[in-house]
Amino acid sequence: MKTYVSCCCPSLIPSRETARFYLLFVLIALYMLAGAAMFSSLERGAELEAHRLWDTRLSDFSHEYNISCENLKSLLRHYEEARAAGIRSKPGRALWDIPGAFYFVGTVLSTIGFGVTAPSTGTGKVLLVFYGLLGCSATILFFNLFLERVITLLSSLIFRCRGRTARIGPGGRASEGNKNEEPKPSVYQVTLIFSVVALLVTCGAAALYSAMEGWTYTESLYFCFVAFSTVGFGDFVSGQREHHEHTWGYQVANCLLILLGVCCTYSLFNTISVIVKQWLNWVLRTIAWMCRSVAFCMGSN
Incomplete structure (x- = not known):
């Protein structure tokens, strides 16, 4: 089956490096989606509450000191510009x-x-x-x-x-492949x-x-x-x-x-990252083994 596919459509079979790249890309995308869902559920409520509290404080301050919200926001924008230069409250x-x-x-x-x-x-x-x-x-x-x-x-x-555990070869000499x-x-x-x-x-x-x-x-x-x-x-x-x-x-x-x-x-x-790479190689080998098994079963039938 693999020989047939490789002969007819060789471009459909990516190299191991390319397959590993695609697999890692998919896994990272899924990991990012899972992280986005978790952090959104945890932090979105606090963000909305902070916006509500800020609008309330801004309105109360504007009424208490008789300052328009536009002028107050203009001052805050100037402060944001000054903050970039190192000015802090x-x-x-x-x-x-x-x-x-x-x-x-x-x-x-x-x-x-x-x-x-x-x-x-x-x-x-x-x-x-x-x-x-x-x-x-x-x-x-x-x-x-x-x-x-x-x-x-x-x-x-x-x-x-x-310690030095060189293997002793014929004639009492250490084997060339292991002495260094x-x-x-x-x-x-x-x-x-x-x-x-x-x-x-x-x-x-x-x-x-x-x-x-x-x-x-x-x-x-x-x-x-x-x-x-x-x-x-x-x-x-x-x-x-x-x-x-x-x-x-x-x-x-x-x-x-x-x-x-x-x-x-x-x-x-x-x-x-090296361990992740080894794990990806194992996943690819498992997928390849499953494909060969399916192809063998189809061929035997």
């Missing part, structure tokens, strides 16, 4: 001094992009395009090299633990190690942020995942309070923790 640390700018470029190069700080000048926006293009590329290379160094370290540790061969950790071992390390870094960083930022521990864990995974919603941002401007130790620890967390999480995502 609550006092905060400077955004564009050297430490603040360093924190900004760190969020750019790590692709977090919290959105709290953004260039407001035309020159700054143009510069960011070229600066981010080179910087993000170099940072991704650094993350890949970090993963390679960790795998090399694990291989060395496994080699030392097992070093054991390498499996993708599951690497994933487990990165999972433990990422969990330890996240829990430790969450404890620090909970103490320094006044967040609950759950909020701190949420911030760590959003930051370390480079999602960067911007609803929680560390190191932006006014008193943090003078706590240099915390600023340094904050930058180092984010860098370490991003490295570990990026590496964890890479190893999980």
Whole structure:
């Protein structure tokens, strides 16, 4: 059956790589639809309630101080423009001094992009395009090299633990194929190690942020995942309070923790993606086996 189809319509049988690509695309689309349904059911009610509460407060404020809603909305639009330049209703640390700018470029190069700080000048926006293009590329290379160094370290540790166990061939000599061969950790071992390390870094960083930022521990864990995974919603941002401007130790620890967390999480995502790829290959093999079985049954009948 497969031979017949491949001879008549060879274009109908995609390669393994193409089939895996299509399968992954379908699964991601279904995963996104499921996520959209879940988060919509959870968050839509809160959004409607926030809109209702905001309209009520806006109307009450307008009547209490005898200000038209149009003028009040105009003031709020001006505030939104000023917010992009770093103006906040609550006092905060400077955004564009050297430490603040360093924190900004760190969020750019790590692709977090919290959105709290953004260039407001035309020159700054143009510069960011070229600066981010080179910087993000170099940072991704650094993350890949970090993963390679960790795998090399694990291989060395496994080699030392097992010792040199070369197979002895005829004449008492070690076989050529194994005398220089070093054991390498499996993708599951690497994933487990990165999972433990990422969990330890996240829990430790969450404890620090909970103490320094006044967040609950759950909020701190949420911030760590959003930051370390480079999602960067911007609803929680560390190191932006006014008193943090003078706590240099915390600023340094904050930058180092984010860098370490991003490295570990990026590496964890890479190893999980390898496992997902293996799972996709298994699904494709199962589908191919089922098709061959159906074709065999049809041919025997």
